[in-house]
Amino acid sequence: MKFADFLQLALRSLVAHRLRSFLTLLGIGVGIAAVILLTSIGEGLHQFVLKEFTQFGTNIIQVTPGRQGARGGPPGLPSTTRELTLDDAAALARLPHVTGVTPIVYGNSEVHAAGRVRRTSIYGVGADMARIFSMRVAIGRFLPPDDPVGARAFVVLGAKLERELFGNANSLGERVRIGDERFRVIGVMEEKGQFLGVDLDDTAYVPTSRAMALYNRDGLMEINVTYPETTPAAPVAASIRALLAARHGQDDVTLTTQEDMLARLSNILGILTAAVGALGGISLAVGGVGIVTIMTIAVSERTNEIGLLVALGARRSTVLGLFLGEAVALAAVGGALGLVVGMGLAQLVGLLVPALPVHTPWHFVAVAEVLAVVIGLLAGVLPARRAAGLDPVEALRSE
Numbered sequence: 005m006k007f008a009d010f011l012q013l014a015l016r017s018l019v020a021h022r023l024r025s026f027l028t029l030l031g032i033g034v035g036i037a038a039v040i041l042l043t044s045i046g047e048g049l050h051q052f053v054l055k056e057f058t059q060f061g062t063n064i065i066q067v068t069p070g071r072q073g074a075r076g077g078p079p080g081l082p083s084t085t086r087e088l089t090l091d092d093a094a095a096l097a098r099l100p101h102v103t104g105v106t107p108i109v110y111g112n113s114e115v116h117a118a119g120r121v122r123r124t125s126i127y128g129v130g131a132d133m134a135r136i137f138s139m140r141v142a143i144g145r146f147l148p149p150d151d152p153v154g155a156r157a158f159v160v161l162g163a164k165l166e167r168e169l170f171g172n173a174n175s176l177g178e179r180v181r182i183g184d185e186r187f188r189v190i191g192v193m194e195e196k197g198q199f200l201g202v203d204l205d206d207t208a209y210v211p212t213s214r215a216m217a218l219y220n221r222d223g224l225m226e227i228n229v230t231y232p233e234t235t236p237a238a239p240v241a242a243s244i245r246a247l248l249a250a251r252h253g254q255d256d257v258t259l260t261t262q263e264d265m266l267a268r269l270s271n272i273l274g275i276l277t278a279a280v281g282a283l284g285g286i287s288l289a290v291g292g293v294g295i296v297t298i299m300t301i302a303v304s305e306r307t308n309e310i311g312l313l314v315a316l317g318a319r320r321s322t323v324l325g326l327f328l329g330e331a332v333a334l335a336a337v338g339g340a341l342g343l344v345v346g347m348g349l350a351q352l353v354g355l356l357v358p359a360l361p362v363h364t365p366w367h368f369v370a371v372a373e374v375l376a377v378v379i380g381l382l383a384g385v386l387p388a389r390r391a392a393g394l395d396p397v398e399a400l401r402s403e
Contacts, residue, residue: 031291
């Protein structure tokens with residue numbers, strides 16, 4: 005049988021039962037639309053979270069006191085972990101490939117200024133903090149590289165905190181009181197927005213030693229180290245661990261590289277996107293069942309036609325291909341319809357809910373259409389084999 009005749013027979017059968025064909029392809033279309041919509045939302049969230057993390061750079065290593073993992077010994081014994089100190093941070097700054105170090109201590113305090121009071125987050129940081137985390141100063145300057153132990157009482161305000169305390173007035177040179185200490189404002193940060201629910205603009209930055217005194221701390225909460233983007237993280241992390249082990253007499257710190265964190269985060273979000281897409285795949289499975297049902301009915305209705313084709317010399321493989329072609333055509337058209345609807349709904353969701361990131365990668369579109377065709381092929385196998393296996397004499401006798 006010529007391909008043109010083969011195609012004509014398949015399409016004529018689908019057109020002859022328009023309502024039934026439409027309902028069948030609608031089942032596949034709904035499934036594909038659900039997959040596209042859900043995976044678009046999942047992929048959008050994936051990219052949004054990764055963008056949130058990478059806005060601070062990808063060449064950062066976080067050093068925190070205490071070693072993660074199981075340790076032996078009877079319970080109740082005090083920890084031998086040494087706290088991180090300003091001297092540790094100064095020693096890390098002298099390591100090869102290290103381009104910046106910021107020791108960090110943070111807490112929450114009331115900030116008094118211009119007759120107003122606001123409770124907010126206070127970060128004790130080093131002079132390299134703004135450069136390490138790709139943050140910019142809008143007016144004034146960031147904390148100067150003072151003596152880490154005897155740093156001057158300077159403060160840099162977040163944009164929102166500065167507005168809340170001073171309104172439209174110029175805050176540079178003004179005094180603010182945090183706890184029992186008075187600080188002079190030397191800068192205001194550019195607006196950074198929120199990071200995973202934390203308002204970065206509603207913060208104040210003071211020298212680390214001042215924050216340690218403010219919160220009565222002997223050690224640092226963490227040290228952040230940056231290195232050139234062209235340098236692998238592993239050797240830098242190894243040198244940091246070796247230096248601190250030598251200073252503390254044991255390996256008692258935890259290192260978290262931005263690369264490792266982003267890789268783990270990407271894997272988790274990828275699994276989440278796949279799981280969300282699998283939920284939409286349930287609708288596809290239902291659509292596949294619909295194709296099996298419709299094609300089985302079609303075989304029963306067209307028994308005479310099948311018998312006549314075989315009697316006229318059509319090969320059983322031709323009959324098999326005819327019914328498989330109909331199933332694949334239904335699935336392909338339904339898949340295309342679902343793609344259009346799914347991408348349209350995804351864009352509509354993005355317009356109606358701007359805070360919800362939506363992104364539809366083209367490889368998702370291609371995979372979804374191929375998946376629809378494969379489902380149609382698999383769903384049409386049993387009815388097509390039944391049609392190809394009919395005895396021509398018995399088929400011609402049937403009503």
